[in-house]
């Protein structure tokens with residue numbers, strides 16, 4: 001059997017942010033390789049660099065130094081346009097606080113994922129309905145996002161992420177604001193996506209969720225340890 005292909009590789013990745021006191025290193029010389037099909041759970045204290053790591057993995061940000069390969073391509077030599085093509089077609093991110101359009105309907109929030117893609121409106125609506133139905137959100141399509149519960153908002157954010165299935169999904173504390181029942185619902189959806197072949201990177205504070213992981217790493221003060 002051939003081993004699963006590598007989808008993501010970080011080599012000596014450092015990300016610094018300029019601050020009054022100098023350059024603050026959110027990540028320092030991180031090395032991490034993720035194989036296609038992994039469900040990687042990332043834990044670690046607040047401020048240890050988890051969100052910074054996910055944003056780099058989802059190619060939403062670039063390292064200050066070091067290199068990131070996605071699907072064998074060195075992203076440091078790709079221009080912003082090429083990166084955005086990869087982001088559109090291969091990656092999706094579930095942000096820490098959903099990042100929905102509060103006054104837009106649930107359906108419009110999911111369709112938003114198609115804004116830079118070549119789908120006509122009818123096709124986008126049909127795909128959005130499928131995703132909403134998969135997440136048990138039919139019936140809420142017309143409701144403005146601001147009038148949803150936290151669990152529903154998170155399911156809309158997932159529907160938006162998967163309406164066009166990515167190869168890698170990065171989820172930043174997607175159950176952080178949810179009760180246990182909603183947490184289980186979200187995790188079962190993520191597990192289903194993982195079974196369908198999507199590689200998942202999940203940041204969480206909830207040790208119970210380690211049962212979903214195929215591998216676990218810990219962020220500590222800008223470093224990543226197995």
Ligand code: ADP
Nearest residue numbers: 017018025026045046047048049050051052053
């Ligand atoms: P975590 O998600 O583990 O709580 P973050 O990755 O959000 O940690 O942040 C790691 C460190 O980097 C923190 O000290 C944070 O203040 C800093 N940081 C993150 N993003 C920025 C930014 N855009 N500008 C300045 N500092 C940042």
Ligand code: MG
Nearest residue numbers: 050051052096
């Ligand atoms: Mg964070």
